[in-house]
Amino acid sequence: MPTPASNVTEYTVSSISAALKRTVEDAYGYVRVRGEVSGFRGVHSSGHCYFSLKDDRARIEAVIWRSTVQRLRFLPEEGLEVIATGKLSTFAGSSKYQIVIDALEPAGAGALMVLLEERRKKLAAEGLFGAERKRPLPFLPRTIGVVTSPTGAVIRDIIHRLEDRCPTRVLVWPVRVQGETAAAEIAQAIAGFDRLPAGGAIPRPDVLIVARGGGSLEDLWPFNEEVVVRAAAAASIPLISAVGHETDTTLIDFVSDRRAPTPTGAAEIAVPVRAELAARTEMAASRARSALVRQIERDRRELNALSRALPSAADVLANPSRTLDELAGRLARSLTANVGVHRAQLDRAGAGLAPSGLARLVSHARQRMGASGTRMAQALSVHAERKRSAFLATASRLRAEPIARQVANAWARLGEIDRRRNHALRQRLRADWQRLEALDKLLDAFSMSKEDVLKRGFALVHGPSGGIISKATEVPQGGALELEFADGRVSAVAGVGAITPKRPRRRTRVPDPGQGSLFDPDSAG
Secondary structure, three states, X not given: OOOOOOOOOOOOHHHHHHHHHHHHHHHXXXXXXXXXXXXXXXXXXXXXXXXXXXXXXXXXXXXXXXXXXXXXXXXXXXXXXXXXXXXXXXXXXXXXXXXXXXXXXXXXXXXXXHHHHHHHHHHHHOOOOOHHHOOOOOOOOOEEEEEEOOOOHHHHHHHHHHHHHOOOEEEEEEOOOOOOOHHHHHHHXXXXXXXXXXXXXXXXXXXXXXXXXXXXXXXXXXXXXXXXXXXXXXXXXXXXXXXXXXXXXXXXXHHOOEEOOOHHHHHHHHOOOHHHHHHHHHHHHHXXXXXXXXXXXXXXXXXXXXXXXXXXXXXXXXHHHHHXXXXXXXXXXXXXXXXXXXXXXXXXXXXXXXXXXXXXXXXHHHHHHHHHHHHHHHHHHHHHHHHHHHHHHHHHHOOHHHHHXXXXXXXXXXXXXXXXXXXXXXXXXXXXXXXXXXXXXXXXXXXXXXXXXXXXXXXXXXXXXXXXXXXXXXXXXXXXXXXXXXXXXXXEEOOOOOOOOOOOOOOOOXXXXXXXXXXXXOOOO
């Protein structure tokens, strides 16, 4: 029979989900929820964060949209107790209610300390805090880069302390040192100083100071952010951390090359005292002057001692002066004799230059030249004929027909060689395949497994006790036996009578009929 009509209002799934969404959002527009982060696996590829907040009795789903993630001071971490501020809503796709988080903060200083310790262990395990990464600071930097707030007392303390000790050029990169965007600005400032080129329009700092005054753990938290620590570790410029007071410790202190107790202390570490430096320079100069005076005095005494041992100038020049006088006297006589010798040679040469003598020399030279020209013409003719004969012989050998025949013969030989190679290869493969088949059959024949032996027609004899009997003398007279074949077992009874073991017959070697005997005259070839 038909079902009676009902007055209850019918809803579609979408309409009732929308009604529940409006009810939850109207009743709990903005709430603060305290709980432990559960199921956080990092930021999703879409930029959103999905996880749960739980306590000892309940769980609520949580979501942080991408636009909110970019404004958070820190990301949620698994097991961290937090206070989430946001609005309640529902997710119709799985019929769940959730909190859409707008702000997130640790639940007290204890939670921050737990987060700080976990982050410190993580970065230390990566080696960012190792002592081998620490770099020495320059003794006298020309330019100091300071990352801090431009309006606070920190930058004034640093500049005043530098002016008192050793005036140096200071570049300030203004950043926020507290708040949601402070960590990103500090990291960008460190990376920006590190990217400045050496010798550029803006001088590249020789050392960096990251400074901030004292404050609570929440106020100093930007210097514990992972992005700041990694930026300090990646910087190639030596870095001094001066965050808070002497009792305050942040993660940037572990990764920096030097930690200063205060911003003023960072200025004292960065530069030496100018007065002390001048005094040390003056002391070094004084010691250098004293050493130079002593060296000059010592050299003067040694020079005087050496000069006393040297002979006088007159003694040194006496022998060379006498030698010079003797050579000067001999020079005049030698010049006169030399002129006489050359005059005699000139007279003899002039006598040989008579016109008749010159005519004879020219005639002889002309005759030799004519004879040489005749011999040269004959030699060139013979050489040209020899070259012509050699060229003709070479040209006759280079005719196309003999070369074509040689090429054809070479191709024929190559084809025959290829045919013989293929035939030999096929023969070798056929022989190897036959050898492999023979070895496979031999392996099957010599297989020692029990089943293979029984399949070849053998049987196993089992005695009354079930053991295997391998000798005829072990068979009991009239005893029950069991014969095992390849396809089953058969019972049997041993026959009555004496059992005489048979001796193995000696095999008579039959000579190969294909080979004759050396002692048989009929078989002799």
